[in-house]
Amino acid sequence: MTHFNSALHPAAYMYAEEERAGKLSRREFMTRATALGLTATAAYGLLGLKAPAAAAGAQMGGTMRIQQNVVAMKDPRTFDWSYLGNVARCWLEYLVEINSDGSMRGMLLEGWEANEDATQYTLHVRPGVTWNNGDAFNADNVVWILNYWCDKAVEGNSMAGRMSSLIDAETGMAREGAIVKLDDMTVQLNLPASDITVMVGMADYPAAVVHPSHDPENMVAQSLGTGPYKLESLEVGVKAVLVRNEGHTWWGHSAEGIGGAYLDRIEFVDYGTDPAAWMAAIESDEVDMLYENVGEFLDIASAIGWEQSDVTTGATLVFRFNQKTEVDGMAPYADVRVRQALSQAVNNGVVLELGYSGRGTEADNHHVAPVHPEYADIGRPTFDPSGTKALLDEAGMGDYEFELITLDDDFNRNSGDAVAAQIRDAGANIKRTIMPGSTFWNDWDKFPFSATEWNHRPLGVQVLALAYRSGEAWNEAAYSNPEFDALLAKAMSLADADARREVMADLETLFRNDAVIIQPFWRKLYRHFRPGVVGAAMHPSFEIHAYKLGFSA
């Protein structure tokens, strides 16, 4: 895809300047430069660096056993777990891919360009890609999948949120003229306003590209895709087995810089949510890599002799108040004073220490991470436990018994305990409830006060748009503030991170003043794997790129 870089996007030079001046971290630079259509090599080149060499060669063949929950397969655009993406990624592929270092590269797209104000994108389809039923992959498929994502009427279609700038608000479908096929290998996207998140949205786990004849009911049996593997069996809660698709020539083998698909067989084995069971699996030699490792089990796995891989991210745990949920006929968290009182009782550093053993960085209750390019530092949130009781009394909730509900798994539970203990110390009355996954997930978005785990996303505005914009499907805080929506829309139209940062400062302040969430920390994410496993580095979004996995030669 080097030939698309004859004219580099002007903003890329600007980002490179910023990186040199220290305004951007290298990771942010890579994300943003590659999102504008640069190759990783070219982006490193702008910094005057050589791109890191690809992972040392792995031998062909072998079976990789991966500890990961195995959940029922469903229509990719409605995926609600990264697990689904990891299994599907073996036979379904993505238009673009974000790597562990934050850089983006084309997969089914060979490359793309954005115009100067990021209102028009030109997507170049990778030549030579075929579906495993023999059909060729071309611009028609790209147009079809974009329209498929834009169908807002489908229940639980979270891709519609990511593609919102392509969607006509009235019809709930793709806007006329937004997606244009220029020729057999080129598609053009025309946006009404600048949108910098379109390309990264295409890399997220629900963005798996399916065939136009895709039938969600029949996905498992058909295993119709462009990838190197096919699904052999999937037993919910037990195991998913993928094997090399022998009759299918995978484009990646011949594409420059891709390669891989070393393994003959990949097994995802379900060991439940208890990390002790994962350790037992390691000790019993039943797995070769973990999906994720957490807390005290990091030391145990390292002591066993496995390799640890970590990545700093915008993944986090958010204690959110649901402002609409009613308890006994009244919504306890509708009043901003109540939310403020509870959040100022909590010292985030303490929660980080007790809940996540200090394996991360402190967060500031506004859900924009220092690793995000547009992060504006607005200082630490108010910590004033002595004022909590007075504020609650003022709101008439001084004697109310609050309830904090969390999932029963290592750090959710421990962090919840640390939050509740501090609230209790501040003089409020709070009950702690811990639920197993089977009961927790049934009502989790309705719980009045609970914890939600959020994955990392490359841009700060993305999470805000998904999680806190009025009426969004994933807005379990039930936060609705027109002023916030307007500021967010403004931020999302600014391609320049500096300009955006100014808006973000206002946005973060507004959001924090509304005391929507208590957000104690940003997580570092960890994964352990057996020595000799290649291509299993931890990914900020928990992605496992099956074609990169292998055993070292």
Next chain:
Amino acid sequence: MGLFVLRRVGVMILTALCLTFVVFYLTNLDPNLEKLAKTQGNARMSDEQVQTWLSNRGYDRPDYIKYGEWLGVLPGYVIEGADGDIRGRCLRAGVTAEDAPRFCGILQGDWGFSTVFKEDVSKIVMIRLSQTAKLMGMVMLVMVPSALIIGVLAGMREGSRLDRTLSTASIVTTATPEYVSGVLFITIFASSAVGLKWFNGSATSAMENMTFVNFTLPVMTVALYGMGYIARMTRASMTEVMTAQYIRTARLKGVSFRNIVIKHALRNALIAPFTVIMLQFPWLLNGVVIVETLFNFKGFGWTLVQAAGNNDIEMLLGVSVVSVFVVLTTQLISDIGYVFLNPRIRIS
């Protein structure tokens, strides 16, 4: 005898009907249906969406009609949903409305469709039951002979040092629940913490390839717990027999102690433990829940937990039917076996 068996089968069917109706009623309570809709549809559905989801799939109709459909005495529903799709109880992927049978309940051999596992209930039951059967079989092989030996040895001479030692051991193993002994075993025999690492602390690989290394700990965990109980029963029965008149007579006649135990006492002493052993089957079927979860062995107990956790109605009903069958069949066997062991008992 024939009449007796026939009557027991009748009782079995009646029990199964009652039990499945209770399960059916409980799983069809409104909050449980809402939970089902949310786990199956998506976690963020509004109340109206939940209602539409349920009515599209016929869940909002009276319980007795739905139960009749599950039994197969009423024709399965065919509903044109609010979204225009036609759904029916008897419609599975690849079957059109015209080809589908009218009745598809348990009487027609259709156990229904598991919403959690996305498979036919009968298939899941077979797969998972066979896994648990493996575990149960091994447990029985270890537990029964050793429990009987311990019980007989302890009961031969009541109050002897051997009796006290074995009795104490039996009480300790029975008093230690599986979730305690299982964790202890894993720590001692399977983890790097102690360093023995003789066995595996996870039995997942045993589902496909059962070996001494990966199956010992789960089998021992269940077996030890049941072993103490059976051994105590055997001991009680043995001591009672050993004080009986005919044993004293045999003794006076000069029969050797060895022959008294083996030829005269054993058969009579085994009647009570036989019933207890048969009672272990239903206990094992549900008692393995903890062990299967602890060792991540995906059998019947694990399936029950998953189905209950997700309100998988037809899966739970399938589990109930199997449980009733196992409980009552083992009871039947135990009653018939009793007759052979003790000629004084007559059936009918």
